[in-house]
Amino acid sequence: MVTWQLDEQLARVFPVGRRLRVLDVGMGRGAQALRLARLGHQVTGVERDPELVAAARAALTGEPDGIRERVRLVQGDGRDTGVHFLPGSFDVVLCHGVLMYVEEPDPLVAGLARMLAPGGLLSLLVRNGDALAMGPGLAGDWTGALAALDTAALLPRSRTEADGDAPAVPGPEGRADRLSALTATLHGIAAPLHAWYGVHVFTGRTPAAPASPDALESLLAVEERAGRTDPYRGVAELLHLCGVRG
Known part of the structure; x- marks a missing residue:
């Protein structure tokens, strides 16, 4: 589900008509x-887990x-992209599902932005700190919902409003x-927000799966529409942000 939604959302903001230099940070198994x-793009994948790198290499051999x-x-x-690559080396930088495991995201995001050529796209997928209580609340876990609300209350509303620039509070699934x-x-890093979407507005918080292909098609259509529609996207489990380098 996450993969499908990201592909749909990236298709809306990806530069078109040319082959792109793409950096995928935290590539996992390289899917x-x-x-x-x-699709014809030149892709560099970065992953720190050697087992995942090995899995990506194995998948690549079949191509x-x-x-x-x-x-x-x-x-x-x-966080070490500056060691491996020159500034401005990429047209697109993807960083999906990584920031939630980094105590303080700003230096990482700034480093990734430096890898972009002018007009380049930075794509981030993060846990939504404004919707932490939705999962336990919808599941009827009122104790968990209260704990999530307490956690959300500690998150900075903006970097300038952060108390001493304190990092976002980690939870069982990482930072938000x-x-x-x-x-x-x-x-602040000259890659202002161009577009943003919600991912997993209705799904992801419950294990239920559609019972038929028709139900799955409807579910995907609803998630895609809700992920770009207010106020629904604001309570999604994940946020997908796209910034463009000036």
Whole structure:
């Protein structure tokens, strides 16, 4: 579900009409990197977990020569991109599901923005700090919902309003970020917010799955529409933010 929604949302903001240099930070097993390479883009994947890098390499061996030639895999930390690449080396930088495991995201995001050429796209997928209580609340876990509300109350509304720039409070699924805080961060690093979406507005918080292909098609249509529609996108489990480098 997350993968499908991200692909749909990226299609709305991806530069069109040319092959792009893409940096995928925290690539995992490389599924997204391979999808982009199949579309003709030149993709560099960065992942610090050696087992995931090995899995990505194994997946890459099954691809045709032309696709393998368009993919470069690097074992490393997303905070060290300046060690591996020159500033302005990429047209698109993806950082999906990474910031939630970083205590303080601003230096990482700033470093990623430096990798972008002018007009380049920075895509972030984060936990939504404005909707932490939705999951336990919808499940009837009132104790958990209260705890999530307490946690959310400690998150900075924006970087400028953070008490001593304190990091977002970690939870069992990692850190969470507010839209306003990351919007301020993107503005401060000259990659202002261009578009944002919700991911998992109705799904992801419950294990139920559609019972039929028709139900799945309807679910995907609802999630795609809600993910770009107010006020629904604001209570999604995840936020997808896209900034454009000036």
